[in-house]
Amino acid sequence: MKKLWITLICLLLVLTSCAPGDKKKEEIVHDEKEKKELSIVPSYKLSKENYRMILPYKPGAARGVIVDQIANRVDVDEVEEGLRRHSKAYFDPEKHIFREGQFLTKDLVIDWLGRKLTKKQLEKEVQEDIDYLKENQMTVNEEKIRKEYTQGLNPPVKNKNDEKEQKKQPKYLSHIVEQNYLITKDKQAQVAGISIGLAMKSVYHFYTEDKEKKRTFHEVEITKKEALEEGYKLAEEILKRMRKMDGLQDTPIMFAIYQEEDRESPVPGNFMAKTLVDKGKNDIGKWEMIKEEHILFPSKQASDKYFEDAEVVKQFTNNIADYFPNYVGMIGRGFYVNEELRQLVLEIPLEFHGKGEVLGFTQYVYGQIKELLSTNYDLEVKIKSNSKMESVLYREAGKEEPRVHIFQ
CATH class of the missing domain: 3.30.300.190 (GMP Synthetase; Chain A, domain 3)
Known part of the structure; x- marks a missing residue:
C-alpha cells in the first residue's frame, strides 16, 4: 500500500513538472492582407505530433459561426480537432505552423450555408433591393446585388412550408471549417496549405407554418451515402470559389467530409473521406475513404x-x-x-x-x-x-x- 501511494505521488510530480516541447523560438513577419505584423512562433509545443501556433493568437475570420450551426458540442470539438488530425497527413507538424482560417469570413460562410434561390426567388429579392436603393436615392449595383443572392450552397425549395419538398431537399451542409498551415521563409510567414472541413447533417430539423403561423416541427434522416454524395459536389464548388480568391490560385487545399451525430448524441460523428488538391489544380481527383467511428x-x-x-x-x-x-x-x-x-x-x-x-x-x-x-x-x-x-x-x-x- 505504501509503495503504491509513493508511486502515485511520483507520477503526479512528473505530470505537473514536465513540459515537453521544441525550443525553436522564432520571430517572423506575418504579411496578412498587405499589413505586415510582427508575430512570434512559440519556443515550445506539446509534442512532435502537435503544431506550433503563431502568437499573438489570431481567431478565425468566421469565429463563432460554428456554435450557431452545429447543435452538439461534441461535434463542434471533433470537426475542428479531427480536421487538424487529418491535416497532418498533408501538412507535416514539424514543418508547418497552425493558424485558424483567415480567408472565409463570417459573412461569407453564413451566405454559403444558406439555400440556393430559385430563379423566381432570385429575381424577387434582387428587385426588392433595387427598389429600396432607388427609393432612398442610393447607388444601385445590380451585378453586386445579384451575386450576393447566389452564394447559397444548400438545395433550393420553392415553398419552405411544404413538408414534402423540405424532406426531399433537406439542408445537407451545416458548417464549413477552415484551417491554415504556414511555413516560414526568410522570416516571412507564408500560407503553404489550407484545410476545409465540410460538416454534413445526419438529421435535418425544420418546421412549417400554417396560415395562423402555428409551427409544426419535422425531421428527416440523411444517410452516410447521401451526405458523401452531396459533400463531393460541395467540395468541387467551394474549390472553384476559393481558387478565385486572392492568393489561393496556387495553394494546396485539403478537403475532408464529416457527418455529425444527432443533437442529443453523447458521442460525436465521424470523418468519412478526405482529399488533397495540389497547388494550381482546379479539379478534385480521388477521395480517400476514412474508416473512423466513435462508440x-x-x-x-x-x-x-x-x-x-x-x-x-x-x-x-x-x-x-x-x-x-x-x-x-x-x-x-x-x-x-x-x-x-x-x-x-x-x-x-x-x-x-x-x-x-x-x-x-x-x-x-x-x-x-x-x-x-x-x-x-x-x-x-x-x-x-x-x-x-x-x-x-x-x-x-x-x-x-x-x-x-x-x-x-
Whole structure:
C-alpha cells in the first residue's frame, strides 16, 4: 500500500513538472492582407505530433459561426480537432505552423450555408433591393446585388412550408471549417496549405407554418451515402470559389467530409473521406475513404460490434460498483480507426464526502486500470463529483504506468 501511494505521488510530480516541447523560438513577419505584423512562433509545443501556433493568437475570420450551426458540442470539438488530425497527413507538424482560417469570413460562410434561390426567388429579392436603393436615392449595383443572392450552397425549395419538398431537399451542409498551415521563409510567414472541413447533417430539423403561423416541427434522416454524395459536389464548388480568391490560385487545399451525430448524441460523428488538391489544380481527383467511428459504452452498438472491449468496460464498471455503494454509472467513449481501438475515455460520476474518499477511490481506479485495461490505446479516466472534476488518470498507448492528477 505504501509503495503504491509513493508511486502515485511520483507520477503526479512528473505530470505537473514536465513540459515537453521544441525550443525553436522564432520571430517572423506575418504579411496578412498587405499589413505586415510582427508575430512570434512559440519556443515550445506539446509534442512532435502537435503544431506550433503563431502568437499573438489570431481567431478565425468566421469565429463563432460554428456554435450557431452545429447543435452538439461534441461535434463542434471533433470537426475542428479531427480536421487538424487529418491535416497532418498533408501538412507535416514539424514543418508547418497552425493558424485558424483567415480567408472565409463570417459573412461569407453564413451566405454559403444558406439555400440556393430559385430563379423566381432570385429575381424577387434582387428587385426588392433595387427598389429600396432607388427609393432612398442610393447607388444601385445590380451585378453586386445579384451575386450576393447566389452564394447559397444548400438545395433550393420553392415553398419552405411544404413538408414534402423540405424532406426531399433537406439542408445537407451545416458548417464549413477552415484551417491554415504556414511555413516560414526568410522570416516571412507564408500560407503553404489550407484545410476545409465540410460538416454534413445526419438529421435535418425544420418546421412549417400554417396560415395562423402555428409551427409544426419535422425531421428527416440523411444517410452516410447521401451526405458523401452531396459533400463531393460541395467540395468541387467551394474549390472553384476559393481558387478565385486572392492568393489561393496556387495553394494546396485539403478537403475532408464529416457527418455529425444527432443533437442529443453523447458521442460525436465521424470523418468519412478526405482529399488533397495540389497547388494550381482546379479539379478534385480521388477521395480517400476514412474508416473512423466513435462508440458509446455501454451501448448495443458497442456490444454488437466490439464485444470484447464492451465486456472489459463492463467488468471495469462492475468492479467500481462493488467498491463504491453510491456509484450511479459510468459513460465511456471509444475512438476506433479501421475497427481498432485508439482511444478510450471513461467518465465516472460519484458523490464524495471528503478528500480522503477521492484519494482512496483514485488509488482503486489506478489498480483497476493496471489489471484490466490494455496498453494498446490512449486511455483517460475522469472522476467527477457534482460540482467539479476530482481527479484524472491518463495513460498513453504503449506506456505501462498511468499518470495521475488530483485536483485541489
